[in-house]
Amino acid sequence: MINVHEIEKISMNCSMTEFVGTTVLDTIGLVIPGVDPMLLKQMNLKKPYRSLGLLSSRTGAAGQINAVDEAVKSTNTEIVSIELPRDTKGWGGHGNYIIIGGDNVSDVRRAVEIALEYTEKYAGELYISDAGHLEFTFSANADQALNLAFDAPIGKPFGFFCGSPAAIGMVMADLAVKSASVEIVKYMTPDRGTSHSNEVIVAVTGDASAVKNAVLTARDIGLQLLVSMGSYPKSPGKPFLE
Amino acid sequence: MINVHEIEKISMNCSMTEFVGTTVLDTIGLVIPGVDPMLLKQMNLKKPYRSLGLLSSRTGAAGQINAVDEAVKSTNTEIVSIELPRDTKGWGGHGNYIIIGGDNVSDVRRAVEIALEYTEKYAGELYISDAGHLEFTFSANADQALNLAFDAPIGKPFGFFCGSPAAIGMVMADLAVKSASVEIVKYMTPDRGTSHSNEVIVAVTGDASAVKNAVLTARDIGLQLLVSMGSYPKSPGKPFLE
Amino acid sequence: MINVHEIEKISMNCSMTEFVGTTVLDTIGLVIPGVDPMLLKQMNLKKPYRSLGLLSSRTGAAGQINAVDEAVKSTNTEIVSIELPRDTKGWGGHGNYIIIGGDNVSDVRRAVEIALEYTEKYAGELYISDAGHLEFTFSANADQALNLAFDAPIGKPFGFFCGSPAAIGMVMADLAVKSASVEIVKYMTPDRGTSHSNEVIVAVTGDASAVKNAVLTARDIGLQLLVSMGSYPKSPGKPFLE
Structure with missing residues (x-):
């Protein structure tokens, strides 16, 4: 013992x-x-x-x-x-x-x-600053886990963007879905679908290139807004979505 | 990009x-x-x-x-x-x-x-120490937002006191409502109405002077109890309720 | 004032x-x-x-x-x-x-x-590291509070083990209940019975020595797994279960 x-x-x-x-x-x-x-x-x-x-x-x-x-x-x-x-x-x-x-x-x-x-x-696609955080993910071919958690259609491309404080996630989502022909499969807020997190989360599906473009647009917007709060985020890994 | x-x-x-x-x-x-x-x-x-x-x-x-x-x-x-x-x-x-x-x-x-x-x-009426926090607010004339969040009667004076750890909020509330002729419009605890926060929150209405007195009493009590936990709180702004 | x-x-x-x-x-x-x-x-x-x-x-x-x-x-x-x-x-x-x-x-x-x-x-039986935490408790004779919170049978021995991140709590629980002849009275996870905490919690009853053995096994397992995450936990008190 x-x-x-x-x-x-x-x-x-x-x-x-x-x-x-x-x-x-x-x-x-x-x-x-x-x-x-x-x-x-x-x-x-x-x-x-x-x-x-x-x-x-x-x-x-x-x-x-x-x-x-x-x-x-x-x-x-x-x-x-x-x-x-x-x-x-x-x-x-x-x-x-x-x-x-x-x-x-x-x-x-x-x-x-x-x-x-x-x-x-x-x-690599998580960004954390003193003020908040951003998370992104992309799959060319979603399977069971993304389906269970975020209603991703199985076998289809999947994109995810999340911003905190929540308002950042909302503006990211708005501009991302406007930027590409994607369909929203999940919309989460502090009172809807989360465990009361301070985030707006949107997940999308569509053609692979459109989904990836939506994710990259969300990342561009999210980084600008997060930095506006007065500190630079770091990633615990290496950013790799391009 | x-x-x-x-x-x-x-x-x-x-x-x-x-x-x-x-x-x-x-x-x-x-x-x-x-x-x-x-x-x-x-x-x-x-x-x-x-x-x-x-x-x-x-x-x-x-x-x-x-x-x-x-x-x-x-x-x-x-x-x-x-x-x-x-x-x-x-x-x-x-x-x-x-x-x-x-x-x-x-x-x-x-x-x-x-x-x-x-x-x-x-x-200015938020106080944060190593041990916990206190939050107060007062409105002479509550409108939509205070009504939606805390059932404040529209057009009436509104007072709010919140303490964490939760027991501090409870004692603040008890002494505050005893100190002035006010009516409780909202009572929140970790399992009731909050997102599992470690707080007791009470909101009141009544005559403007009574409501303000209740808030000031709650603040007096809350500060003493929070300080008893061994550290001094700071406000991110300038206290202004007098 | x-x-x-x-x-x-x-x-x-x-x-x-x-x-x-x-x-x-x-x-x-x-x-x-x-x-x-x-x-x-x-x-x-x-x-x-x-x-x-x-x-x-x-x-x-x-x-x-x-x-x-x-x-x-x-x-x-x-x-x-x-x-x-x-x-x-x-x-x-x-x-x-x-x-x-x-x-x-x-x-x-x-x-x-x-x-x-x-x-x-x-x-003394709480252990907190940079990565997570463990909590244990034991009572030879549970009363109202342990009954209300964790369904402990009143008057019976009671053991409790909790690990965070949640997976640690699950492996602790599995090996603990295998190690001794105890009965599970409560099983809690981030989505079940907790306030969305990052824990698996299991509470048990049985003979006093079996219950204590289960708790000690859980502690042995939990400490090894928590330390594997790269930092040593400290207790805010003095460990005393032996």
């Missing part, structure tokens, strides 16, 4: 079989090879997977959901649930808690590994 | 036509001259204004709502919606996201300008 | 009769000897106590609820309400706002004093 009076002797290289890895945005990836039946019953899942993969972050939602979308696409797993706690470590948005299910633990572990890799990449 | 690898080249003097201004408490004021029809449909407004004014802050609720109340009173605009995200940048309260509607963009822009000016003033 | 331009002249030794004390985790204890009748009506209590005791913290839930459980057990008072604001000063969990009722103010004041003392002790 761990001596709680000597916590600093615990290794940061976790050797538990449940541990998969960690990445940016206080994200941890874990697996449960065979969930305890009593706990499984409490979870009340639609389909009672025994092997579960977990991805969980203090900050970020769309990037990690897109990452899990990729993970599920390329493994024999399914999305079980996506929850968006009100978090972001003092900022105005969400963290995430995503469960992946599968018939065997190696599939689920592989899915969590892929999700962690993509989370690092997709974190 | 903005080069996201050189964000610090973006000017802090925003030149977008949608930009109105910024002020204390991470507040931004924006206008949308003519909202995109598809986005307008998603918003599901009771009255489909095309010109929208937006006021949005990371911190503060009553002060900005009172500011918007003044703005709507003196312009040809109306309140569309008031949302209170759980925010305050790591503290226990709300931010705000307020939409004003009008028939033309110059009315709406003027309303947002007025709201920004009054936000700076009303921020 | 207090001069708001000289706030730093207010004494930190509060002399108000309503003041009981403060302790760790930005916790304040207060009493209201006889609540204002108009305010009491707004509160809509099941049983209209006139004397109320209040315990309220920015951070922590299970520890303070267990502390109040002890307080109510040993005084002539009852639990009126327990609310869990989304707080923790920028971390992913809850604060608390607890009301105790009694027929006379000395009973209620004594209950709040006891709750403050136990809060300091029970805070």
Whole structure:
């Protein structure tokens, strides 16, 4: 048993079989090879997977959901649930808690590994300043996770833009949907669909080039408005949408 | 298009036509001259204004709502919606996201300008310490915004007191309503009417002098209790209620 | 009246009769000897106590609820309400706002004093790192407060484990309930039973030794996973469960 009076002797290289890895945005990836039946019953899942993969972050939602979308696409797993706690470590948005299910633990572990890799990449389109934050994501081919979280049509291009304080998200959305022939699939505000976050979120579908243009327009607008508040945002990763 | 690898080249003097201004408490004021029809449909407004004014802050609720109340009173605009995200940048309260509607963009822009000016003033009655915060507001003549957010009777005096951690708000409220002949119009707690904020909020109406006395009593009590927690609060503005 | 331009002249030794004390985790204890009748009506209590005791913290839930459980057990008072604001000063969990009722103010004041003392002790099983937090509590004999908040069977042993980011709480729970013959009485997630906190919470009952073993297992697992995220947690008190 761990001596709680000597916590600093615990290794940061976790050797538990449940541990998969960690990445940016206080994200941890874990697996449960065979969930305890009593706990499984409490979870009340639609389909009672025994092997579960977990991805969980203090900050970020769309990037990690897109990452899990990729993970599920390329493994024999399914999305079980996506929850968006009100978090972001003092900022105005969400963290995430995503469960992946599968018939065997190696599939689920592989899915969590892929999700962690993509989370690092997709974190590049999150921008955080002293005043607020912006988040963008794009998928050429949305799958289960983006569908469950944001009503993305499966197999279609998907774009997401989010701004905080909320008014920035609203103006971004207005100019983005005017800039390209896209269709709105989700509209979220502090009182609608969020966990009372200080954000306006709009998600769109359409032709890939139109969707991407809408996202890039939203990013241009959002960055200008966020900077107008008096501080420059940083990205926890490397911006990559061009 | 903005080069996201050189964000610090973006000017802090925003030149977008949608930009109105910024002020204390991470507040931004924006206008949308003519909202995109598809986005307008998603918003599901009771009255489909095309010109929208937006006021949005990371911190503060009553002060900005009172500011918007003044703005709507003196312009040809109306309140569309008031949302209170759980925010305050790591503290226990709300931010705000307020939409004003009008028939033309110059009315709406003027309303947002007025709201920004009054936000700076009303921020003087917000007090933030390491331990918690207090917020007060007073109006001699409540209008649409205070009515929508806090059931203030229109045309009547209105007083508001809020304390965090919640127990401070409760004791403030008890002593304030005992100190003056006022009527409670709103009572909010972490599970009632708030976005799970750590506050007790009470709003009152009555004769102007009684309402103001109740607010001043609440402030006296709140400051003593907040200071008892071991740190002194600061105001982001200049206290002005006397 | 207090001069708001000289706030730093207010004494930190509060002399108000309503003041009981403060302790760790930005916790304040207060009493209201006889609540204002108009305010009491707004509160809509099941049983209209006139004397109320209040315990309220920015951070922590299970520890303070267990502390109040002890307080109510040993005084002539009852639990009126327990609310869990989304707080923790920028971390992913809850604060608390607890009301105790009694027929006379000395009973209620004594209950709040006891709750403050136990809060300091029970805070020892809260662990907060840069990445997240863990909270544990154990009672050999649960009473009203643990019953109201977490469905603890009255008079039975009770164990509680909570981890943030949420995935840590889930793996802790799975291994803890597998490690000992306990029964789950409460299962909470960001979208279930919490105020959108970034936590998985599981509460259990059973034989005292089994319940304690489950809590200790959860703590062992939780500490290893939290440390894997790259920083060491600290406790605001002294760990004491052994």
